[in-house]
Amino acid sequence: MVVQSAFPAKSAELASKSSPIIDGAPDRLARWLYFVAAMVVTIVAVGGITRLTESGLSITQWQPVTGTLPPLTEEAWLAEFAEYRETPEFRLEAGPAGMTLSDFKFIFFWEWFHRLMGRLIGLAFAIPLAFYWVKGLIPTGYKPRLLALLALGGLQGTFGWLMVRSGLSGDMTDVSHFWLSVHLLTAFITLAGLIWTALDLRALARDPSAAPSRLTAISTVTAIILFIQMLLGAWVAGLNAGLASDTWPLMQGRFIPEYDTTKGVLWAITHDPFLLHFLHRWWAWAAVAALIVLARVVRPIDRRASVAVHSAFGIQILLGIATVMTGVALWIAVAHQLVGALLVIATAWAAHVAGRKGATA
Known part of the structure; x- marks a missing residue:
């Protein structure tokens, strides 16, 4: 809130020193968190498609950087398909059903898209967070909360890989339902945290003295x-x-x-x-x-x-x-x-x- 007086420049300077809130910043932060929350809702839906189409085990490795791009040549596709054919899911279920390379490309797409969305969500949160932090736009008391949400996002990726890995060994033809629940519920907890924090920031935008x-x-x-x-x-x-x-x-x-x-x-x-x-x-x-x-x-x-x-x-x-x-x-x-x-x-x-x-x- 900017204090009006006969000396506007001096009043603005005093206001900026006395308040940890920069005009408009809480509302900008809230809109950013709402956008990230919308991305989380979308990835939850994509995750449902991935699970229901039995696509989750189609990518057998976790490659955070190189895995961003799908196979770009026929040889690369055949190499990915060969790795999938070594999984228990293919040997015990998909193989006997006569899966073709075209079928494999379909399930590969959903798992790749699911992982790509996870990476994009991480970037959509981490990059603006760093920008707002450097610019001093984060109100007092909100940095630990935003860091906790960032950590939850990192854990979500880790839990996702542990879930996939649980279905790649032994005679498992599906991922562990325990790891699936950890993966999904972490997404829901993160989503609730994003919404709660955004609502606190919106209240702060309306009233700089508002408590969480x-x-x-x-x-x-x-x-x-x-x-x-x-x-x-x-x-x-x-x-x-x-x-x-x-x-x-x-x-x-x-x-x-x-x-x-x-x-x-x-x-x-x-x-x-x-x-x-x-x-x-x-x-x-x-x-x-x-x-x-x-x-x-x-x-x-x-x-x-x-x-x-x-x-x-x-x-x-x-x-x-x-x-x-x-x-x-x-x-x-x-x-x-x-x-x-x-x-x-x-x-x-x-x-x-x-x-x-x-x-x-």
Whole structure:
């Protein structure tokens, strides 16, 4: 905020010395973070396509620089295809199905594009961060938070490679569903952090004295319940457990399906596709209940956030049911994962509203 006086130049100088906020900087930073968040939503959708087209193991090496370009000659394509033919997935699944080089190029594209987007997101965050840092445009207290988001992005790339590597050894024909869940949930946590920080910066742009929003009890409980639901969803995806039933609300003609407990209940909860499908299907309603409570709390403060939460979980439920009943149709399943990312945004928005100073939540 610039102080007006009879000596404008002197007043501006005093204002710049007394305030760590440069006019317009918080709003610029917020728009930048919203742009990066949009890129994260996009890569979540691309990741869903990569998983559903069984493309994730088509690139068997992690080459951060040289891997930016796809194979450019026929010889290079044949070399990549030869490496893929050595993987358990090809030997045990894709090979017997008669995969051609053209088929391989299709799955290679999605994994390459997914990795390329990850690199672009890293650049879209790191380069502006360095610029804003050098120019002194980052408000006091925000540097550690932005560095933490940068670190999460780096971890995301590492987790992605560990996920891929888990499917390249032994007799694995898919990546580990545990590593898949770590990879996906890290993306969702990063997305929530981007939105939360952008909202704090927007509040700072409106009022230089605005304090960061706090995490309330209801927001914390809602976040935990939603985290569990998304963890179950990632395990369902990693184990192809969405195919365990194509009927709703019953499975195998009954409410609770048969599942394997011979290796213990803990193993069943983390590995049995029928039980995981059942848990993901019905824990969703615990998430809905928590989201409704959060939406009702923030409705008097910001009705838009309340509407966003209701809309996101409503569409997500319909897409989840449609995914089941269509036998995990590609584009419906991708839309289900995409709206999951939008639900994270809506929830972060509502939680931020609930935690604003002066809010009644």
